[in-house]
Amino acid sequence: MSTTAPPSPPVTSATPAAAGPAALPRHVRVLVVGAGFGGLGMAIRLQQQGERDFAVLDKGEEVGGTWRDNTYPGAACDVPSQLYSFSFAPNPDWSRSFSPQAEIQAYLRRVARESGVLDRFFFGTSLERASWDDEAARWRVVTSAGELSADVLVTATGGLSEPRMPAIDGVDEFERTIFHSARWDHEQDLAGKRVAVIGTGASAIQIVPELARTVAHLDVYQRTAPWVIPRRDRAYSSLERLALRHLPPLRRAYRTAIYWARECYVPGFTIDPRLAAPAERAARANIARAIHDPGLQAAVTPTYRLGCKRVLLSNDYYPALAQDHVALVTDPIRRISRTGVVSADGTERPVDAIVVATGFHTTEQPIAARIRGREGRSLAEVWAGEGMNAYKGTTVHGFPNLFQIVGPNTGLGHSSMVFVIESQIAYVLDALATMRRRGLASVQPTAAAQHRWNAALQRRMKRTVWSTGGCSSWYLDAHGRNTTLWPRTTFVFRRLLSSFDVERYVTTPAGPGPEHGQDPTGSSPTTAKVRA
CATH class of the missing domain: 3.50.50.60 (FAD/NAD(P)-binding domain)
Structure with a gap:
């Protein structure tokens, strides 16, 4: 039987994970939107890499994302507990082989508190619009709490953040x-x-x-x-919990074994x-x-x-x-x-x-309508023709310095999204390091690189069960294309995102100014287009 998880306690002003700064900064190098696994992981890894000039926005009142919002009776993870934590912040205290919602949320709260990044989190703050300023080579951002600019924008709003209500006649007329x-x-x-x-x-x-x-x-x-298969869920014994807490090599071996079993x-x-x-x-x-x-x-x-x-x-x-x-x-x-x-x-x-219980907006990102790129078109407008697509599920041509955590075709049907999230975070961190090392004001994937990536991905998708299995699922968009899932192993995904491939990007060099090396009121920087 599944374990009923009690709802997470309400957030108050005294809740440590809800503490944050009083006012938005005028400018940050990196602005992250979302405070679930993706946004929190991005913030922690930025700090670990020595980058403190960042801010994180979230419309909710604390960290957690999906695990903060979904507090229904019986809420629990369908990925084994040992895989459902950051590799850099292991959790030895899972009570069961499949974690209930309250434990996952408690884990995220603890990690956020102990990491020392919460002073740059702005809760109760939603992104209203973000527009790329090509001349200044930065994002102009309007939020519910004010305006700011950022050199780099990272969206980590996830694929399960906006509930989808069914299109049923009378749904708004029900009196109970x-x-x-x-x-x-x-x-x-x-x-x-x-x-x-x-x-x-x-x-x-x-x-x-x-x-x-x-x-x-x-x-x-x-x-x-x-299709519903048995849930191999059980409580860990006191001896198992003791061993997992005090024998890190055992914990790592257990996690590794579960990972490879899932890849099968x-x-x-x-x-x-x-x-x-x-x-x-x-x-x-x-x-x-x-x-x-x-x-x-x-x-x-x-x-x-x-x-x-x-x-x-x-x-x-x-x-x-x-x-x-x-x-x-x-x-x-x-x-x-x-x-x-x-x-x-x-x-x-x-x-x-x-x-x-009709799910979420997965094949179209609600935040996409609020982000406008170099040509003034929103990401939603760009994707309207052929559905969501990105380069390596992370960057989009026409949207310089925009990185997405859990972007198009990064979802999984078999294993932990935390693995994918950490792979993308590593790619973004290397992109930032490359930009700093080479003196680049902006990067965006070439149209050719993005097209080749997605053409190959969709060719591979044709033989998958998601395309040939005889169903219509939320994995597919209005055009019948699977823009949600990754059609290969997760270790291949990690390898492909192991380093930032700047040769697949259009880059803009920084000038001599204080921010990007150029006075933002001057002429726009010269675009150096590199080999696709």
Whole structure:
């Protein structure tokens, strides 16, 4: 059974992780947007490299990002705990093999506090717009707390930051309780009530078993059945925890072993879906153990290849669906009335509350509409034609000195995003060092380098299960292109981002001024275009 994680305590002025400076600086060398794993990791590594001239913005009231915002009942990670921490800040205190939300958030708070970077974090501050000033070779940034400029802009807002509400008629007319799973309303006591959960994705399969324990009746609305394999979750024994704390080599070996075990999943996703047959058998056995009604068994069995959609982990989702007071509804939703949910066959099921678990904006970044490059167009406008794309998932032609942590095609379906995040952070750090060493005011990938990178990536994507598995998933954008996932191993990703390849970039040299070596009121610097 999954562990129910209590919600993180509310942030107050006395919460250490919420402390920060009083006013925005006028200018910083590096401005980071987002204070989850990506933004926090970027800040810590900047400081470790001797760079103190930076600031971090976050619209929330403390660090944590996804793990700060998602406090729904049962919230937990589906990546093994030993992989879900920074390599430079290991956590020997995980209580379980899969960490509950509260432990992950506590870890991030502790790391932030102990790192000494929080004096440059600005919480409750959202980025409203950022525009590249080509003449001054810097970003002009407007925030909810004022304006500032930055030589380099790093976005680390993640792919699971903006909840997506479903496009269902009447969703705004429901007169009772309704909220998205990522914005859980803890003031609402759902015990003893009739509740509907819309969605059967990663959040829903954690929420459903927890709600089933206390509600009077639960309707679960499923559009497409997910593959759900057993969750090998267990509590660490006191001896294991003692060993992990006091024997760092053992902890590192354990982490390494789990990492390589996870990489074994990659061929089944990216080369031949038939290689995932053992996992499919485990998923079917997971159904058979818990559900004995043939009709319900058929309803929860996917008709596409495992991996085409996100593979989910749970031991108690299917047992919850098998309970008498839980109903799986597979008819499409026609509309939401003032008091319930109306399915396509005309049946109206009255409920006291609706939990919307329909995921996030993943194939379009909400922040992209707020960032404008050299030509005055927003990143969203540039991507409107052919979908999100970047060079190495990190930089974008036409947007000098913009770096993205968890950018296009950096997502994973098998392992820890922290590994990808650290790989990108290393690339950004080397870019900054290269700029300083070579006296460069700005860098942006050449159009040719970016095109070649994405053309090769999309060619490789054609043979993956995400393209051939027979499903339509949130990995795919409106054009049917997978702009979300990385179609190779993570160690290849790390190797490709191991150093900043300045020869693939358009560079602008700095002049003699105090900031970039040129008076920002003077003529724009000469662009030196290097080999693509």
